[in-house]
Amino acid sequence: MALISSKVTPDRPARLTGDDWIECALAVLVESGIEAVQITALARRLDVTRGSFYWHFESREALLDALLTEWRARNTGVMVEALEGTTTLDDGILALFSVWVDHRRFDPRLDQAVRDWARHSEQLRGVVKAEDAARVRAISAFYKRHEFDPKEAFIRARVIYFTQISYYALHLEEDEAIPERMSYLEAYFRSFTGRDIDPAIAAAYRQGKPEGHDE
Structure with missing residues (x-):
């Protein structure tokens, strides 16, 4: 009779939310200014692909509007x-x-x-x-x-x-x-x-x- 493995497969990291992108963008804005708030740079900082960004925002301009709202x-x-x-x-x-x-x-x-x-x-x-x-x-x-x-x-x-x-x-x-x-x-x-x-x-x-x- 085969034993059932008790090893649990680790959960994948939770998908980033729009708030995660906003918080990251706010940090970059404060640290380096608005020119540094770029989708590719933010994705690299969050260790995700650019595609993740577009689950939450239509464009960089939409993210900038969200920063002002915050x-x-x-x-x-x-x-x-x-x-x-x-x-x-x-x-x-x-x-x-x-x-x-x-x-x-x-x-x-x-x-x-x-x-x-x-x-x-x-x-x-x-x-x-x-x-x-x-x-x-x-x-x-x-x-x-x-x-x-x-x-x-x-x-x-x-x-x-x-x-x-x-x-x-x-x-x-x-x-x-x-x-x-x-x-x-x-x-x-x-x-x-x-x-x-x-x-x-x-x-x-x-x-x-x-x-x-x-x-």
């Missing part, structure tokens, strides 16, 4: 969600601070990579401009919910948003700068709102620390 979802969506989940001025401003210093939530390298990409595309410059405007509108709406005059709300939103974006553009947003910026919390809050933060809320925020960082 950028919006990550970097604009997280800001909007942070503000919508708060009920007080103090909590909302601190929620923005937390998003901006936690690079697992707002990805400044991705944001900068898309802005670099936009330098070579007039159409994309319009997309980035519209996205900046959407972010400012979200912050402005937050200020208006807390009884700021509409014009003042808009200007304060621009100031707080473009101040942060300039930190990224100038590469000032480093982990070692977090403790120093935290020491200026009350001054930053007053500058961005014209009001004083509740000392108890400031103390609790410091004790909790921005998620993803250790002081």
